[in-house]
Amino acid sequence: MNTKRMTITPKLVKIKDVFEGYVDKGDDGVFAYGGKLAIRPPYQREFVYNDEQSAAVIHTVLRGFPLNVMYWVKVGEDQYEVLDGQQRTLSVMKFLDHKFEVKIDGRSCYWDSLPDDKYEDLMNYEFMVYICEGSESEKLEWFRVVNIAGEKLTEQELRNSVYTGEWLSDAKRHFSKRNCAAKGLSDRYIKGDPNRQELLEKALKGICEYQGLKDITEYMAAHKSDADADELWQYFQDVIHWVEKIFPKYYADMKGLDWCHLYNVYHTNAYNSSVMAAEVKRLHEDEDVQKYNGIYEFLLCRDKDPFAGRLLNLRAFEKRDKLAAYSKQNGICPICGQHFEYEEMEGDHIKPWSKGGHTTPDNCQMLCKDCNAKKTNKY
Template identity: 45%
Template sequence: MKIDLKNITVRELVEGYVDKAEEGVRGYGGKLNIRPAYQREFIYKDKQRNEVIHTVRKGFPLNTMYWVVAGEGYELMDGQQRTISLCQYVNNEFFIDIEGSPHIFANLTKERQEQILNYELRIYFCEGTDQERLDWFRIINIAGLKLTDQEMRNAIYTGTWLADAKRWFSRRNCPAYQVGDRYVDTSGENAVDRQGLLETALKWITGGKDDKVEAYMALHQHDADGQALWQHYQSVINWVQVVFPNTRKEMKGLDWGKFYRDHGQRIDLNAATLEARIKELIDDDEVQSVKGIYEYLLTGNEKTLNLRTFDDKMKRKVYEQQSGVCPDCRKPFDISAMEADHIVPWHKGGKTVFENCQMRCLPCNRAKSGK
């Protein structure tokens, strides 16, 4: 990859700045594509954005940015957050605090305006193949806010399908967020503007494996729209709302796509019956994971409930009472070679108490439980 270092003033950068959302963000006289496919949406917080302006205003050095030569123009490879912060401020889209008073760019004195506009940005101009650009983008983002897996997929499989899918899944307060916020985890790297909601929808429709997500995006890259993905996502959410109509915080982030795939065609799931059982399980002191109740009701797997276990003191007491002898094979064992077991299992009403505990040797206990 060929790389040249040049200085560009803020004045040159903001010339012709336009932000048309889906249609693109451009600057530098229309020649700079500020948000190419491999870039994330603008996610700076107010404080970060304001600090960029203060850095420039005070003449402090700003981190080097990277532009890629693309035909007759350029694509911004690294530095989108700083670039948009500068463009928005000069465009009077937000204010900063100076000496205790709010100032948009238009409020600044002519001298202060010129100080910002004449500030020189250090730009590396890079020229190379698509793969070289993508590889370089990965490298220069290691020290910053790393791209999520889905952001990288978006960079590779850009096209008409992705442009439409983003409309449903990748904007703040987008339709998918409005419909599924109570059921889908959108925190941290799963945030909507970091493509977490889009990734969730893709995993729901494909089965959850990364390679299947990528295969789906490759297959549909040039489709006219993302309607099939949006419709499947709605089908999952609608099913959840029918089967579990009472929303609880523990429902957020569960793998509803898998549950729908495995149980969506069942006709024995009665919402009223399930709700009554949910309340019973929440009230059951043996159940330690309310979040696991939903999977348990669908699959019968008790492990998802994280049932109470016997503590070490109780295990020791029972072990001594049994003189270290397994009640099944009648052989003596060291306590480290034994496991605590419920005499009456939980699903038959057994509790995690001393009277319901027995110490079994590992082979006997695991033969019983099928572990």
């Protein structure tokens, strides 16, 4: 762990020095400043300024007006990543790369049709850069503050800008590339845009819970110097393979559930997958089940959780059925034999739903709240 206090060093960097070695490798990142600066790291989402915003940056520079301060993170010996200022830097780089033109005195110009003095001014314009260095936790804390004003990074993107190294590069190869292996493996079950680091974040959240860690930064801090992210990738594959084994038939409502969490809680239990398959089908056809995506956790926990029925949002009795039962019982609770007002009673299944009873008028009785609360069969 790096225990050095955080420092923020101001530095003026000429545009011509930033443009040195500028290369856009697409998904593999955008680099400049003689290869020492990642304007956008590999497999990180691309922010996109429209032409008007990009042109505004060029006009600001050509007039010699100040741009807002930019932040670079020091990630190694003379190696940096842009934390804030990505779009402003890219606008200038793209202009110098002949990618768009700006209007000057009513005339459209690419960089090479600028008057010489303007071109010189542009190349010698200085970015005001703050270079940040320090322990990971300090940087992360501070980046959150910086991020309020700048191009918004998600929490996971912020963590990625702090816990850099071999581990992160490998993790991003698995989880953050467009069409990455994690996306292909889990797309039917887990929602998340790899490029916005959402899959990586979900896998990390899952493995932290699995290992009893308090948050993602704890895991990333412990593993940032690992040679690869095999442990995380293995865990994620285990989760998906477990889902496919326990619930062999796919239903569209499986997508978006917190499968990592379900795996963490239930994977040590034994389940019979053909029983599970039949139950999933039966519950989808049950008219009293109102929440289909609760079926899976219900089946995983029903043997041990007396309240598992809540996961299915089971249909409750209509008021008219309860009023009819109340009047038929003359307001008497069949369990304690006392008389109650209608408002003091609750509708109850005579034959419980879990024993095959349905939410139909003939299966409705009214119990006083005390007796209903004491029932051992909760649904």
